[in-house]
Amino acid sequence: MDILKVTDLKKYYETGDIIVKALDGVSLSVKRGEFLAVVGTSGSGKSTLLNMMGGLDTPTEGEIIIDGQSISGLSRDELTILRRRKIGFVFQNYNLLPLLNVYENIVLPIRLDGGKVREKDLDDILDFLHLKDKKYEMPSHLSGGQQQRVALARALAMKPAIILADEPTGNLDSRTSQDVMGLLKISARELGQTIVMITHNEEIAQLADRIIRIEDGHIVKGAVANV
Ligand SMILES: Nc1ncnc2c1ncn2[C@@H]1O[C@H](COP(=O)(O)OP(=O)(O)OP(=O)(O)O)[C@@H](O)[C@H]1O
Ligand SMILES: [Mg+2]
Numbered sequence: 455m456d457i458l459k460v461t462d463l464k465k466y467y468e469t470g471d472i473i474v475k476a477l478d479g480v481s482l483s484v485k486r487g488e489f490l491a492v493v494g495t496s497g498s499g500k501s502t503l504l505n506m507m508g509g510l511d512t513p514t515e516g517e518i519i520i521d522g523q524s525i526s527g528l529s530r531d532e533l534t535i536l537r538r539r540k541i542g543f544v545f546q547n548y549n550l551l552p553l554l555n556v557y558e559n560i561v562l563p564i565r566l567d568g569g570k571v572r573e574k575d576l577d578d579i580l581d582f583l584h585l586k587d588k589k590y591e592m593p594s595h596l597s598g599g600q601q602q603r604v605a606l607a608r609a610l611a612m613k614p615a616i617i618l619a620d621e622p623t624g625n626l627d628s629r630t631s632q633d634v635m636g637l638l639k640i641s642a643r644e645l646g647q648t649i650v651m652i653t654h655n656e657e658i659a660q661l662a663d664r665i666i667r668i669e670d671g672h673i674v675k676g677a678v679a680n681v
Pocket of ligand 2: 500546620
């Protein structure tokens with residue numbers, strides 16, 4: 455079953471007289487438990503697509519269906535709740551809250567949703583991401599790669615049905631990137647989570663179940679299936 459489906463998605467930005475077609479008719483389905491990699495050059499529309507699939511931004515045209523529900527008919531509050539319950543985001547710029555420490559950042563979405571923090575699971579995630587000794591550190595005291603892993607830990611801790619990750623290994627060395635990929639693959643396999651991951655790294659992309667390539671706001675034909 456498709457947990458994510460976008461149909462003829464378009465996003466046009468108007469700046470002055472110029473229209474930037476960030477997405478220009480993208481259709482895509484992602485199955486439950488699938489691990490999809492999205493590749494493409496800088497400015498090709500990858501982040502725009504991811505943000506749209508997570509209901510963070512409204513398309514100029516097209517439909518987005520999350521877990522069988524078209525999101526265009528939802529109110530702002532309904533969309534916020536759907537997002538919080540079902541989707542874990544890893545943003546390209548991490549989006550950590552600077553005044554909260556690592557632990558507080560990670561548990562914030564769980565607490566906002568009134569959920570209970572499973573300390574053991576959280577420690578396992580921190581352990582896996584080599585962040586155990588940074589648990590109570592402030593984000594500003596962390597390296598870029600460490601902040602990136604905290605952002606990933608925050609997305610994973612909710613155990614969402616869908617993880618949308620924008621370059622989650624962009625600031626990591628190849629060894630740590632492999633570890634992160636390992637954790638994402640375990641999440642997909644054991645928790646049935648669906649993962650859509652943007653990456654510039656072809657080697658990393660090869661570890662996913664399927665790769666799609668975006669150029670100039672279009673999916674390029676001949677996308678490789680890895681399964
Ligand atoms: N808010 C905005 N206003 C105007 N143009 C925008 C806006 N956001 C994105 N764009 C444009 O849309 C296009 C796609 O941007 P997007 O961020 O999706 O690219 P990307 O593939 O994620 O690139 P990168 O690999 O560098 O992160 C770019 O040309 C960008 O300049
Ligand atoms: Mg981007």
